[in-house]
Amino acid sequence: MKVVVEVTRRPEIADPQGTTVQRALHDLGHDEVRSVRIDRVIHLEVDGEDPGEVQTRVEEMCRQVLANPVLEDFSVEVVR
Amino acid sequence: MKVVVEVTRRPEIADPQGTTVQRALHDLGHDEVRSVRIDRVIHLEVDGEDPGEVQTRVEEMCRQVLANPVLEDFSVEVVR
Amino acid sequence: MTTATQPLHRRLGMTDEEYQSVLGLLEREPRPAELAMYSVMWSEHCSYKSSRAHLRRFPTEAPWVVVGPGENAGVVDLGDGWLAALRIESHNHPSFVEPYQGAATGVGGILRDVFTMGARPVALWDQIRFGPLDDPKNRYLFNGVVSGIAGYGNAVGVPTVGGEIEFDPCYSGNPLVNVMCLGILRREQLVLGTAGAPGTVAILLGRATGRDGIGGASVLASASFDDESQEKRPSVQVGDPFEEKKLIEACLELYQRGLVVGVQDLGAAGLSCATSEPAGRAGVGMDVDLDAVHVREGGMTAPELLMSESQERMMAFVSPDLVEEVLAVASKWEIESAVVGLVRAGETLIVRHRGEVVAEVPAASLADDAPLYRRPMRRPAWIDDLWASPSDGISQPPGDALLRLLDDPAIGSTAWVHEQYDHMLFLNTVLGPGGDGSLLRVRGTDKGLAVSTDGNGRLCMLDPRAGGARLVFEAALNVAVTGARPMAVVDNLNFGNPEKPEVMWQFLETVEGISEACETLGIPVVGGNVSFYNETDGIDIHPTPVVGMLGLAEPMPLPPPRLSRAAEGMEIWEIGMPPTPNLAGSAAQRVLQGALTGRPTQPDAEMAKWAVEVAAGLAHTAPVLHDISDGGLAVAVAEICIASRVGATIEGLDTDLLFSEDPHRFVAVFEPGTVDLPEGPARRVGVIGGQTLTLGGSEPIALDLLAETHRDAIPRRMAGA
Amino acid sequence: MRVAVVVFPGTNCEHDVVHALSALGGEAELVWHRETDLTGFDGVVLPGGFAHGDYLRTGAIARFSPVMAGVERMAGEGRPVLGICNGFQILCESGLLPGALIANRDLAFICRFVELEVVDTDTILTGAAELGQRIRIPLNSYEGNWVDPGRSGRIALRYVDDPNGSQGSAAAVASEKGNVVGVMPHPERGVDELLGSGDGRVLLEGFLHSMVPA
Ligand SMILES: Nc1ncnc2c1ncn2[C@@H]1O[C@H](COP(=O)(O)OP(=O)(O)O)[C@@H](O)[C@H]1O
Numbered sequence A, B: 001m002k003v004v005v006e007v008t009r010r011p012e013i014a015d016p017q018g019t020t021v022q023r024a025l026h027d028l029g030h031d032e033v034r035s036v037r038i039d040r041v042i043h044l045e046v047d048g049e050d051p052g053e054v055q056t057r058v059e060e061m062c063r064q065v066l067a068n069p070v071l072e073d074f075s076v077e078v079v080r
Numbered sequence C: 001m002t003t004a005t006q007p008l009h010r011r012l013g014m015t016d017e018e019y020q021s022v023l024g025l026l027e028r029e030p031r032p033a034e035l036a037m038y039s040v041m042w043s044e045h046c047s048y049k050s051s052r053a054h055l056r057r058f059p060t061e062a063p064w065v066v067v068g069p070g071e072n073a074g075v076v077d078l079g080d081g082w083l084a085a086l087r088i089e090s091h092n093h094p095s096f097v098e099p100y101q102g103a104a105t106g107v108g109g110i111l112r113d114v115f116t117m118g119a120r121p122v123a124l125w126d127q128i129r130f131g132p133l134d135d136p137k138n139r140y141l142f143n144g145v146v147s148g149i150a151g152y153g154n155a156v157g158v159p160t161v162g163g164e165i166e167f168d169p170c171y172s173g174n175p176l177v178n179v180m181c182l183g184i185l186r187r188e189q190l191v192l193g194t195a196g197a198p199g200t201v202a203i204l205l206g207r208a209t210g211r212d213g214i215g216g217a218s219v220l221a222s223a224s225f226d227d228e229s230q231e232k233r234p235s236v237q238v239g240d241p242f243e244e245k246k247l248i249e250a251c252l253e254l255y256q257r258g259l260v261v262g263v264q265d266l267g268a269a270g271l272s273c274a275t276s277e278p279a280g281r282a283g284v285g286m287d288v289d290l291d292a293v294h295v296r297e298g299g300m301t302a303p304e305l306l307m308s309e310s311q312e313r314m315m316a317f318v319s320p321d322l323v324e325e326v327l328a329v330a331s332k333w334e335i336e337s338a339v340v341g342l343v344r345a346g347e348t349l350i351v352r353h354r355g356e357v358v359a360e361v362p363a364a365s366l367a368d369d370a371p372l373y374r375r376p377m378r379r380p381a382w383i384d385d386l387w388a389s390p391s392d393g394i395s396q397p398p399g400d401a402l403l404r405l406l407d408d409p410a411i412g413s414t415a416w417v418h419e420q421y422d423h424m425l426f427l428n429t430v431l432g433p434g435g436d437g438s439l440l441r442v443r444g445t446d447k448g449l450a451v452s453t454d455g456n457g458r459l460c461m462l463d464p465r466a467g468g469a470r471l472v473f474e475a476a477l478n479v480a481v482t483g484a485r486p487m488a489v490v491d492n493l494n495f496g497n498p499e500k501p502e503v504m505w506q507f508l509e510t511v512e513g514i515s516e517a518c519e520t521l522g523i524p525v526v527g528g529n530v531s532f533y534n535e536t537d538g539i540d541i542h543p544t545p546v547v548g549m550l551g552l553a554e555p556m557p558l559p560p561p562r563l564s565r566a567a568e569g570m571e572i573w574e575i576g577m578p579p580t581p582n583l584a585g586s587a588a589q590r591v592l593q594g595a596l597t598g599r600p601t602q603p604d605a606e607m608a609k610w611a612v613e614v615a616a617g618l619a620h621t622a623p624v625l626h627d628i629s630d631g632g633l634a635v636a637v638a639e640i641c642i643a644s645r646v647g648a649t650i651e652g653l654d655t656d657l658l659f660s661e662d663p664h665r666f667v668a669v670f671e672p673g674t675v676d677l678p679e680g681p682a683r684r685v686g687v688i689g690g691q692t693l694t695l696g697g698s699e700p701i702a703l704d705l706l707a708e709t710h711r712d713a714i715p716r717r718m719a720g721a
Numbered sequence D: 001m002r003v004a005v006v007v008f009p010g011t012n013c014e015h016d017v018v019h020a021l022s023a024l025g026g027e028a029e030l031v032w033h034r035e036t037d038l039t040g041f042d043g044v045v046l047p048g049g050f051a052h053g054d055y056l057r058t059g060a061i062a063r064f065s066p067v068m069a070g071v072e073r074m075a076g077e078g079r080p081v082l083g084i085c086n087g088f089q090i091l092c093e094s095g096l097l098p099g100a101l102i103a104n105r106d107l108a109f110i111c112r113f114v115e116l117e118v119v120d121t122d123t124i125l126t127g128a129a130e131l132g133q134r135i136r137i138p139l140n141s142y143e144g145n146w147v148d149p150g151r152s153g154r155i156a157l158r159y160v161d162d163p164n165g166s167q168g169s170a171a172a173v174a175s176e177k178g179n180v181v182g183v184m185p186h187p188e189r190g191v192d193e194l195l196g197s198g199d200g201r202v203l204l205e206g207f208l209h210s211m212v213p214a
């Protein structure tokens, strides 16, 4: 099954990437850009029958390794 | 307006990061993971009235800085 | 060049004549896979078909040469069982297509050339050239290339300890990205790119093979840029420094345990090269099974498998009884491996795919029978016009001129670049970026290895022969001021389109100049690289040879001279050939006058030898030695003041002499009476002291202003200012 | 005093650390990350480099290496555990140190000498130094920017002027008991004046002295 994981940086954590990209956009004259946040999307191909079960297993991978709880939240979506 | 840009590595371009993460997931016993691809999603807050126009401007930003046309494709979605 | 209607050989970048010789060679129609192999192996990049004949001019012999040009890297004897392996490579076109990955894979490639020889790569030097930084496109390329070198070099764990930067409009559409690598090994670890005797097993190590870089380096580097270069884009390769790091450690273990007969890296021309070249060198044939190759994506065709330039791969040739051990080493280091071939008697290379024979060719023919062109050459008429209009003198006060020069991104501080590079790993960097030559200690010995890389496209544009020679002499002096004596040269010849007679003339003149200078110094050329077709829309770059000089300091001076060791009360001496006011090709002419005319001062063999010998000797007593090059004496002294945080006064020299870049000169700074100068041309030109720099008649310049101007030259431009 | 210097795939400062510790009289041995048992060692160093290519997040994959079980045991026993640069990142990922390391403020790799101030001497890294002592050693990282939302970290060394945006200008952070320390700059690159500084010695000597035989 296809699974999409989005790992988003917690709002209270600094985001040098986002800040830098926003600055770059302003330099290019795109002053209309108010904020930029850059997150990670992980596309997984996972063997399995039951979406619910796949969901649980991928959430476990997120807690284990795919996301760092100090910095990030995650959301898992089984696309199938 | 909120705009979501997904930047994905072209399929023919190698993704060492994805490969390494997949190996790691196997080491952790998640043998069910068949493939891993790691991409970026960029959340923008953009001033503007007309969604169509915002769309066009963000697509321009993608070509300029947000994506690397040589390696990546992008999709832009104006959320509202 | 790639429209589907064309015959396959043309689509593969092969001329009709070349196709004919393949027909003659095989006495039949080549199969697609065979044509694929010949097309990449016979590309300019792999076969040196336009340059091979002329490169024979280089002196390559010396008692300390262990391996000369021809192998993956040159190897010289450092004594006491230590050898050094060195090589320089270019990745110009890939870096224009994708600056980060282009530069990164350039680093990966040069590292493999060096550890293929059995050496551990210990240091890298980058020589990078771009168009002016006021153009955002050039800033993008510069930033991308520097991040790519940093991203790969730092992560693979080899320090980048020096290099060179130049900016000129001629590089705007065609940046130059060269990288040099130095490796060290014990004599018994030396390995060559040979397939060994019949029965030897070929094992492919490292990254899985994918479609990336099909015809990449070889095709990209073998044609010019034009509207079609967009089409070349899909063949961008992505580097994986992590994979390369594991590959280095695995290979070094193989060498230390003597488990391999030979090794060949997979770069341009991938499997085609890694099978045919070692077999050709050993005068044997080989059976290759493409189905055994570990792949990243399914459904790859035989030509794709043979041409793929997937990075971080090595071919090891192993005697049958050691295969298991080699596979075990691979899995210990967590890299993939596959037995893909078996060396056979005779000289035929037989490639099978899905049960069928897809290629059956004389192994050696892919390298040895490559076309050899003696392209027409013509001395350009405009050379005489340039020589006929000598350079003007400098009109502004020397102080103003100096500040203009220090603010130039090619002369100002390189910190913006080299602070993005790990230049300290391995704890050997005694002299790193920011001075003249780099100096690395060889732990457990009293030896120091000095390296300097030097190029100067503008000088070579005005006079390629004198320019080529002066680069060798400058590089030699750069290593001499660290206490080393020149030992061997690698060269990277970046030129325009060789199908133009004027470009071929520039090329031959340069080769002649470099050869004469090496003969003067009694040092061999042990390796190098040629990059042609550096042109965009018909405009060629300046002829831009880059010389990489290795020197040996034994014993290494402790401490060695440093720009930062000048102190109040020391005297400033200019040692070497008295300069003339000729500014042809100088930084002053470029920055202050925006001109490029005149004939540069010719090198002088006797003075060159003398200056190198004297500098290498003085390095053991003088606290500061600094060669005089870009910006002349004025900039050399300013760099010393900035590094030592102390002022200076230079007396009684007229402005043109302060900025002249005439060769064979260096600055020495020392306490009066603490250094005895040998017989020969040497002039006391000033004293160290105070917090300002005073040049002849002009207003004193505050040290802080000097330092800030020098520091900000690159950063203020990269900030888009 | 036997020190284990852990080698992950992608580690590159292991030989430098062994060299520096040996030069100071320590007995340092390389230990491959597949080892699980560190008994017999009095302390452990996770050296700098790019373990597992720093893919996903720096340190994220390395923390699952078998050897980390042994490292955690040592930390639990109160033995000295030192993470340098990438090692610091791994210790944060594995939860042995608070916070995490993100990209430098200016999104550029930084390799240069930086000046540090000792602000806590009650750790296995700073035990031989004086409070307020200035120390000049090289920084060499892209992800050197320490963030600690919980504000539970004990800062042992501070940058005199912050190069990368690190919270509280932290250059070295210690566990509550002070026996686990992560330091972003490289003390092992500061043990030889010929290479620019000898200031790192006092830190590594402190580390060696902090060991009691196992
Ligand atoms: N691209 C670069 N990367 C790292 N160091 C560099 C680079 N370019 C220049 N440097 C360093 O800056 C110093 C001055 O460079 P350069 O002006 O070419 O020296 P020289 O004038 O003696 O030939 C040298 O130490 C060189 O190693």
Ligand SMILES: [Mg+2]
Residues within 6 Å of the ligand: C435, C436, C437, C478, C626, C627, C628, C629
């Ligand atoms: Mg110099």
